[in-house]
Every structure is written in C-alpha cells, then in structure tokens.
Amino acid sequence: MLQLITAMSELGAGTRGSSLGYAAIRSASFRIQPKFFRSLQPRKVQTNNALLYRHPETPYGKRIRGIVRMYRRISAVVAETLDDGQFPLIISGDHSNAGGTIAGIKQAFPLARLGVVWIDAHADLHSPYTSPSGNLHGMPLATALGEDNLACKINEPSMVTRESWIKLKGPSQRVRPEDLAYIGLRSTEGPENDLIAKYRIKVFRVPEVRAQGIESIVEQVRSQMADCDMVYVSFDVDSMDPSISVGTGTPVPGGFEESEAKHLLELFALDSKVRCIEFTEINPLLDKGGNAMGSAAFRLLQNTVYRLQDRLSRPSNS
Numbered sequence: 001m002l003q004l005i006t007a008m009s010e011l012g013a014g015t016r017g018s019s020l021g022y023a024a025i026r027s028a029s030f031r032i033q034p035k036f037f038r039s040l041q042p043r044k045v046q047t048n049n050a051l052l053y054r055h056p057e058t059p060y061g062k063r064i065r066g067i068v069r070m071y072r073r074i075s076a077v078v079a080e081t082l083d084d085g086q087f088p089l090i091i092s093g094d095h096s097n098a099g100g101t102i103a104g105i106k107q108a109f110p111l112a113r114l115g116v117v118w119i120d121a122h123a124d125l126h127s128p129y130t131s132p133s134g135n136l137h138g139m140p141l142a143t144a145l146g147e148d149n150l151a152c153k154i155n156e157p158s159m160v161t162r163e164s165w166i167k168l169k170g171p172s173q174r175v176r177p178e179d180l181a182y183i184g185l186r187s188t189e190g191p192e193n194d195l196i197a198k199y200r201i202k203v204f205r206v207p208e209v210r211a212q213g214i215e216s217i218v219e220q221v222r223s224q225m226a227d228c229d230m231v232y233v234s235f236d237v238d239s240m241d242p243s244i245s246v247g248t249g250t251p252v253p254g255g256f257e258e259s260e261a262k263h264l265l266e267l268f269a270l271d272s273k274v275r276c277i278e279f280t281e282i283n284p285l286l287d288k289g290g291n292a293m294g295s296a297a298f299r300l301l302q303n304t305v306y307r308l309q310d311r312l313s314r315p316s317n318s
Contacts, residue, residue, distance in 0.1 A: 078104025
C-alpha cells in the first residue's frame with residue numbers, strides 16, 4: 001500500500017519557493033486528473049520554515065540546526081511507514097530532505113544494505129567544509145556517506161555547524177559509495193568530482209543514457225545493486241531540461257525530456273527492490289510557464305503511482 005508523505009521544508013535551498021511544490025502538483029492535478037489525490041491523502045511532516053525569516057547564523061551550513069530537526073522528523077515518519085509495511089512516496093521541498101528519508105529507511109532497517117539512485121543534475125556531495133554556498137540541499141548524500149571530504153577543505157565551520165553536521169551524518173555510514181548511482185548528473189564542482197573519482201561512484205550522464213537506452217541503464221543499475229537489500233530512488237526535477245520548465249531552484253541545460261524521466265521512473269517503480277521514491281525541488285515561484293513544472297511533475301507522479309500500484313497489488317507483494 002502506498003503512503004504519500006509531504007515534507008515541504010525549504011531550509012536547505014538558496015532560493016525560496018520549493019515549500020510550495022506539493023501545492024503546485026496538487027493544483028496541476030485539478031486540471032489533469034481531479035480525483036487523483038482523493039485516494040492518496042498525504043501524511044504531512046511538520047516544517048521549520050519560519051526559520052527562513054531569520055538571518056542564517058552558520059554561513060557554511062545555513063540553518064543546519066533546523067535541518068537536524070527536519071532529519072529527525074522525516075526519518076521518524078519514513079521509518080514508521082516502512083514498519084507498517086507501506087511504501088513511502090515522498091514529495092519534498094528542497095533536496096536536503098532526502099538525507100532525512102535515507103536516515104528513516106536505515107532506522108527501519110538498520111542492518112539492510114541500501115542502494116541509492118540519484119536522478120539529478122547535481123551530485124549533492126558537499127559538506128560544510130567544502131561548500132561554496134553553505135546551502136544544505138547540496139549536502140544530503142555526503143551525510144548518507146558520512147563524508148566530510150577534508151582533503152578538499154576550503155571552510156572553517158563553526159562549532160555549532162560541526163556538531164550539527166555530526167548529528168546529520170549519524171553514528172554510522174548509511175550508504176556505501178559503491179551502492180550509489182547517479183543518473184543525469186551534469187553540474188558538479190571540484191570537491192564532488194574528487195569524491196566521485198576517489199570512490200569510483202557510478203555516473204550515467206544524459207548522452208550516455210540516450211546512447212545506450214534507458215532500459216540498458218536501469219539494468220546496469222540493478223546489476224550494480226544486486227547485493228543491496230533495498231533501493232531508494234530520489235528524483236530531482238532539475239534532472240529534466242529547463243526547456244520543460246525553469247520551475248526549480250538550480251536548472252541546468254542538457255537534461256532529460258519528460259518522456260525520458262517518465263520511462264526511468266516507471267522502470268524503477270516496477271522494480272521489487274525499490275522501497276521508497278521521492279520527488280523534490282519543484283519551485284512554482286521560479287516557474288515562468290503557468291505552473292509548467294508542477295504539471296510535468298504531476299504527470300510523472302501520476303504515472304509512477306500507477307506503476308507502483310500495479311506492482312504492489314500483485315499477490316507476491318501482498
């Protein structure tokens with residue numbers, strides 16, 4: 001059974017508006033499929049977005065203490081959903097929330113080996129020691145890997161930042177580098193490139209996906225994660241090309257077409273190892289196309305839900 005979870009925190013973003021992502025998707029649904037959310041009521045994670053009215057006190061980890069609280073709240077809801085035998089389908093504000101989702105999966109299954117498929121234009125591998133912006137939406141995978149990347153250190157984070165960063169990473173590594181795969185990656189920075197090279201993290205760029213075919217790429221990811229007990233898929237809408245919409249915080253040219261994103265998501269939705277999927281970074285305040293990104297995200301969400309329902313309704317999954 002599916003459980004929709006909304007975690008509309010935007011504390012980790014550099015621009016405002018991703019907290020309205022679910023509202024944008026829901027608004028689009030009224031035009032495309034008005035009854036869609038009638039049977040998919042969300043469980044809402046409380047946010048700390050009021051902190052956005054305060055000046056960030058930690059420049060190399062902006063609003064990091066609020067994000068520590070978000071990790072705790074998100075992880076508790078995700079873990080409880082999994083403990084109840086349900087499939088968490090998450091719509092979140094900015095991508096920092098995904099770190100809380102990963103923490104929740106590990107809270108529910110502490111001994112499980114978790115694979116992560118990161119469909120995104122960005123690597124999100126920075127730490128407070130390496131980030132040029134201090135925005136936490138560029139750091140969730142570093143918390144999952146437990147990686148400070150001190151070899152590329154450029155910042156001297158405050159004690160508050162360092163203590164909060166330790167809390168975000170948790171007591172042990174949640175994801176092994178060999179169990180991480182990027183799809184659509186095309187905007188990275190030096191410290192992130194160094195980690196990708198150091199750990200030989202698997203990267204499938206857009207031209208490679210098109211040259212080999214989506215089915216082939218998904219099969220390669222499945223093969224890579226054959227020893228994982230379960231897989232989490234995080235879909236950032238900026239993996240798609242800005243020609244679809246600029247309604248996301250950090251659009252990057254050269255991304256996927258909507259049809260390509262749809263095919264990727266449906267193939268992963270049908271994979272029995274995939275136990276959680278997240279949609280993130282929909283920002284209607286940046287959209288110049290009359291909620292174009294909200295509409296595209298809804299169409300992708302709708303198709304993904306239908307594929308998941310097909311899979312979860314099979315007797316073997318009951």
